[in-house]
Amino acid sequence: MDRHITAPFNKEVAAQLKAGDYVYITGTIYTARDAAHKRMSEALQKQEQLPINMENNVIYYMGPSPAREGRPIGSAGPTTASRMDKYAPSLLDLGLSGMIGKGKRSQEVKDAIVRNGAVYFAAVGGAGALLSKSILSSEVIAYDDLGTEAIRRLEVKDFPVIVVIDKDGNNLYETAIKEYAKE
Amino acid sequence: MRTIQVTDITEQIKEMCIEANHFLTDDMKEALVNAQDTEEAMLGKQILQQLQENLRIAGEDMIPICQDTGMAVIFMEIGQDVHFEGGSLEDAINEGVRRGYVDGYLRKSVVKDPLIRENTKDNTPAIIHYEIVPGDQVRITVAPKGFGSENMSRVFMLKPADGIEGVKQAILTAVKDAGPNACPPMVVGVGIGGTFEKCALMAKKALTRPVNQHSDIPYVREMEEELLEKMNATGIGPGGLGGTTTALAVNINTYPTHIAGLPVAVNICCHVNRHSVRVL
Secondary structure (H helix, E strand, O other): OEEEEEEOOOHHHHHHOOOOOEEEEEEEEEEOOHHHHHHHHHHHHOOOOOOOOOOOOEEEOOOOOOOOOOOOOOOOOOOEHHHHOOOHHHHHHOOOOEEEEEOOOOHHHHHHHHHHOOEEEEOOOOOHHHHHOOEEEEEEEEOHHHHHHOEEEEEEEEEEEEEEEOOOOOEHHHHHHHHHOOO | OEEEEHHHHHHHHHHHHHHHHHOOOHHHHHHHHHHHHHOOOHHHHHHHHHHHHHHHHHHHHOOOOOOOOOEEEEEEEEEOOEEEEOOOHHHHHHHHHHHHHHHOOOOOOOEOOOOOOOEOOOOOOOEEEEEEEOOOOEEEEEEEEOHHHHOOOEEEEEOHHHHHHHHHHHHHHHHHHHHHHHOOOEEEEEEEEEOHHHHHHHHHHHOOOOOOOOOOOHHHHHHHHHHHHHHOOOOOOHHHOOOOOOEEEEEEEEEEEOOOOEEEEEEEEOOOOOOEEEEO
16 A cells, blocks of 8 residues: 655554555655665774664665756665665664665565564665655765765655565565466 | 777767666667556556656656666777777776766766775776777777676576576576566576686677567577566566566577587676667
């Protein structure tokens, strides 16, 4: 079913989202991909504070293309989530509510989603021009030296995503494929 | 002998990097339109419709089709009667990539060293493949390659006894393993034969063949058709979220090989199968 939610959101909201739901997110989300995750992981190991508070927040695995003058952002579609699998469980355990990416997740990430009552969304891969239209503003808030891989705070309006893994561990990638397999 | 100034190459490459990242070729656009008609899943149809809308916005507003504007893969087919003047051809090509990615608001996705991983900030160097051919023309293909799908590509060193069934199985395995990670619907480039590196290069080049054009070799054409059907029966579908459009085309290139070997490379590309071709 179609749902409209506001980010950040708490675990009660996450609990209502079911694999297969089409969700429009409005509010504040943060970008981080490979290099930012590596750096956050190193910060955690050194017991330093992270540049963003994970509690109830959503991370979008995305590194945009540069914005043309007068625009908030360039092309802005999801990157493959599995590269963040090594780092995601510790962030989920710190209270992260949602992740937006594309592609499969590891068993460790699925377990951490269930354990923490979080949710994994997919955005449509390769639709970066279209998705950029749902981003109202973008501001680098940490790791500026990483360029496209810096952590950005995004204000989004009706940003379209699909629930792939819900807090009960249902996985749309597995169920939907079976539905259309003809072998 | 024909003389070409390398500065001309720089200018062409710059324009081609920008063009390829904002506009798909007509055969790709047509394949996506057709897929929307034939897709059986509701969500799949919706995603394919969004991909059309994405292409429209990319072209009208000059926003790259995908934020991963790729590593610039460049095929240079150089006529043997051509002489380049004005400096290093390789430097000229990389200067074209630099200008295209910096001036064209394209993402800089290249790191200087695979392990130290410091961004070069201008998307250079390009991956350049040179081929010397008869004549006095230069055919340039710029094919920016995104890594969501590149990461799902495979090389299989099969045994001759594995035969055609083993080859088909390997290709289907690569596609099934890629699943949602490679941003389906995919275009699947395949190289069969040659050596370890030759088959990989053939697979990459196969991605630049129009998706509505089959191999001239009858049995290869049959394989292309059969594999496409089988890929679309996996259920993976658009975005990997279920459906009957997992791939738009399977393009296979072949080459003679060794009596002891059967190399197979599968280079997977997402639905943003980009390339720009110009002949000088």
